[in-house]
Amino acid sequence: MIEFCGIPLAHRVINGSGTFDAIAARRAFGDAIYEHFPFAAFVSKTVTLEPRQGNPPPRLWELAGGMINSIGLPNKGLHGYLAEDLPKLAELPVPLIVNVMGSSREDVARLVAAFSERDEVAAIELNVSCPNVKTGLVMGANPQELAALLDVVRPFSEKPLIVKLTPNCASPADVAAAAEQHGADAVSLINTLRGMAMDPDRPGRLWLGGGTGGVSGPAVRAIALAQVREVRERVELPIVGMGGVQSGRHADDLRQAGADLVAVGTESFRDPLAARRIADEMSRFTEGFPANGTRGVGVASH
Ligand code: RRO
Secondary structure (H helix, E strand, O other): EEEEEEEEOOOOEEEOOOOOEEEEEEEEHOHHHHHHHHOOOOOOEEEEOEEOOOOOOOOEEEEEOOOEOOOOOOEEHHHHHHHHHHHHHHOOOOOEEEEEOOHHHHHHHHHHHHHOOOOOOEEEEEEEOOOOOOHHHHHHHHHHHHHHHHHHHHHHOOOOOOOOEOOOOOOOHHHHHHHHOOOOOEEEEEOOOEEEEEEEOOOEEEEEEOEEEEEOHHHHHHHHHHHHHHOOOEEEOOOOOOOOOHHHHHHHHHHHHHOOOEOOHHHHOOOOOOHHHHHHHHHHHHHHOOOOOOOOOOOOOO
8 A cells, every 4th residue: 555645545556637437437347347447546537617518529649659639628517527427436446536627716716615525535636737728728837827726726625636737838847846835735747748630631731620639648758757857856745647658667767757656548548457557567666665655866967
């Protein structure tokens, strides 16, 4: 057992928000998926106050090194989530982390307040980094904006607040430092990198219905590693590291760079049970390491 923000976890591997539909997985695979649940905690897809349709199709583009998504936050809204999804997700055999996003500080505060009252929720992740809607990114790309958001939101919750950082900004470490100074309990990174694909059949047109999208998968692994290290050098907060993890080796690389937990995202689309294999492989690297992960990061001088 390890501990993350006071939450006991069986191992260090969780999912990246929006990359694994636990409710659909149970429908497809039955209760067996719960007996062999791949993640030590489950992070839900982003919830907004009002229901959203998401972006027009196509929403995905496959790359040699991963994919670009332009999903655009389709979800049932707070009330739909509380009524339909939360009771099902509460049956998961692992702690539940709810990911929320709002277009104003007050919207985020309302979401945080609502989930803070629910015993089923272990922690709340603030998505200030979605690349596929205009709002949200501003709050996560700028340290002052993030500080102002946390000053409004923090008083509404005693649950751990995790801030999901964007790689699409000048300095994720500056934003992480603001998160630490303004009451966040942890940071998670990286969300996807803004990218684009041309339509192969229609010259001059973009493929994705939303125009641009977020790049994920092996293509972003080296970027995630560098950003996790940069953030670790600036903050003491626990870090959830993610970006292109496909093996225990990749997960342990992120741990060595400073991550306390590692999230698997794009790889779960290829193999829904990949995180289980990755956790097993990772434990071979981490045996003998303290449960709270590395604090300082040894860096060779080159
Ligand atoms: O729904 C999305 O399009 C999306 C979100 Br909210 C996010 O945070 N990251 C991403 O790559 N896609």
